[in-house]
Amino acid sequence: MSAEEIAKLEKRLANPSLPESFKAQVREKLARLKGEQAGEKPAKPVSKPTAKPASSEIEQLKKDIQDPNLPETLKQRLRARLAQMQEEKPKPKKEVKKIKFKKPAIAKKKPTTPKPAVVETEKEMRKRGRKPKEKPKEEEPKVVKKRGRKPKQTAKPKVKKVYKPSKPVSKGEPDCDTLLAQWRERRRKAKANAKTRKTKPVYRKIASDVIDAVEKAIRNVPKATIKESPQSTIRKFGQLKKSAEQFLKAFQDILGSDYKKSEAETELSELKKLIDKLTKKYARR
Amino acid sequence: MKKSTLELPHEELILEEAIRYVELPQEIKDDIQDFEELKSEYRENPSDIGRETLIKESIKIADTIQDWLEQDLPDSPDDDYDDEKINQFKPTWKFW
Numbered sequence: 244m245s246a247e248e249i250a251k252l253e254k255r256l257a258n259p260s261l262p263e264s265f266k267a268q269v270r271e272k273l274a275r276l277k278g279e280q281a282g283e284k285p286a287k288p289v290s291k292p293t294a295k296p297a298s299s300e301i302e303q304l305k306k307d308i309q310d311p312n313l314p315e316t317l318k319q320r321l322r323a324r325l326a327q328m329q330e331e332k333p334k335p336k337k338e339v340k341k342i343k344f345k346k347p348a349i350a351k352k353k354p355t356t357p358k359p360a361v362v363e364t365e366k367e368m369r370k371r372g373r374k375p376k377e378k379p380k381e382e383e384p385k386v387v388k389k390r391g392r393k394p395k396q397t398a399k400p401k402v403k404k405v406y407k408p409s410k411p412v413s414k415g416e417p418d419c420d421t422l423l424a425q426w427r428e429r430r431r432k433a434k435a436n437a438k439t440r441k442t443k444p445v446y447r448k449i450a451s452d453v454i455d456a457v458e459k460a461i462r463n464v465p466k467a468t469i470k471e472s473p474q475s476t477i478r479k480f481g482q483l484k485k486s487a488e489q490f491l492k493a494f495q496d497i498l499g500s501d502y503k504k505s506e507a508e509t510e511l512s513e514l515k516k517l518i519d520k521l522t523k524k525y526a527r528r
Numbered sequence: 529m530k531k532s533t534l535e536l537p538h539e540e541l542i543l544e545e546a547i548r549y550v551e552l553p554q555e556i557k558d559d560i561q562d563f564e565e566l567k568s569e570y571r572e573n574p575s576d577i578g579r580e581t582l583i584k585e586s587i588k589i590a591d592t593i594q595d596w597l598e599q600d601l602p603d604s605p606d607d608d609y610d611d612e613k614i615n616q617f618k619p620t621w622k623f624w
Contacts, residue, residue: 419580426537426587433594448551455550513554 249276260314262307301328446498450491450510457487457514461521473525480518487514534579538563538590545597553596559589 252273256266304325308318417425461480469476491507538560541547549557563585570578 416584419583422584422587423535423537426590429591429594430537430541433598451551509553516554 246280249273249280252276260312262310262313262317264303264307297328297331301325304328446494447506447510449494450507453487453491454510454514457483458517461517469521469525473522477518477522477526480521484511484514484518487511534582536583536586538586538593541590541593547593547597552593556589556592556596559592563589 252269255261255269256273261269304321307313308321308325313321416422460483464476488507488511491511542549549560552560563582566578566582566585570582
């Protein structure tokens with residue numbers, strides 16, 4: 244197919260009667276076909292040369308039309324083309340006149356002086372049989388409540404409690420300062436008599452320590468164990484007290500005259516009180 | 529209200545005489561316990577009245593402690609004992 248076309252195009256090129264412009268187009272087509280036939284990629288269509296100025300093309304067309312060698316049919320086509328080209332010729336731009344719009348003239352109004360309003364007094368109104376108009380109440384300016392969070396309330400100051408002594412203060416007692424002064428006087432005297440002061444007996448020191456040890460041991464026993472078996476635990480406490488008594492009596496041989504039964508009894512009486520208290524609480528129910 | 533430090537005579541006395549709490553008789557121990565309760569009340573809500581009552585109570589306790597100390601007790605046996613011992617173990621014999 245392409246070979247036939249190529250041959251056809253070559254024939255056209257050989258024809259001397261054809262115009263040069265036509266032959267240029269034919270040559271381009273021929274070259275493209277030959278390239279395709281050779282297996283080459285079709286060359287990118289060459290960008291058309293920038294359009295020739297219309298005036299030069301028109302002149303060429305006029306020359307071709309005047310050429311006597313060209314057949315009449317072709318000349319007719321060329322004439323039609325020429326006519327078309329001439330029509331397409333750009334017309335010279337017409338200058339557009341700017342139209343200015345005038346502002347419509349507005350007749351100025353004269354400032355009219357407001358007529359003084361005729362205010363009827365209440366008396367006149369009553370005379371005419373009308374009810375006097377009630378005076379409009381002065382509206383209080385509305386307080387516009389702002390939306391959003393309320394302003395924080397200021398923290399109330401803490402009111403300090405006043406100390407009230409649980410023990411009633413007896414009236415007629417001497418002042419605190421006088422009492423303090425008296426006490427200082429007594430203390431001063433006691434210090435002055437320090438050399439002649441009696442000291443604590445050894446036995447009392449020992450007894451207080453022993454009794455304290457027993458008391459601590461008793462108080463260390465948890466409530467639960469006493470509740471579980473109250474009688475047996477209290478019996479044990481009693482035994483401990485007895486042994487403490489015996490232990491204190493044993494000092495008699497060593498201390499001799501220092502030993503005083505009454506002191507031992509007073510110290511032991513506290514222990515006895517504690518045991519009695521416990522027996523009342525747990526054993527006798 | 530006075531801002532001076534609380535002066536409690538019975539506490540001063542105990543410190544001066546180096547008295548152990550255990551040694552004190554039960555009555556005084558009870559009084560001290562009551563006093564401590566009063567003291568804690570005062571610490572929570574201090575006031576002039578509270579301060580005065582505290583000091584008065586403290587003076588009372590101090591008086592009882594002083595009475596207890598000044599009971600008719602024998603002379604200090606420790607000092608006598610030491611003197612006697614020293615005299616007793618003095619060498620009375622001579623090597624020469």
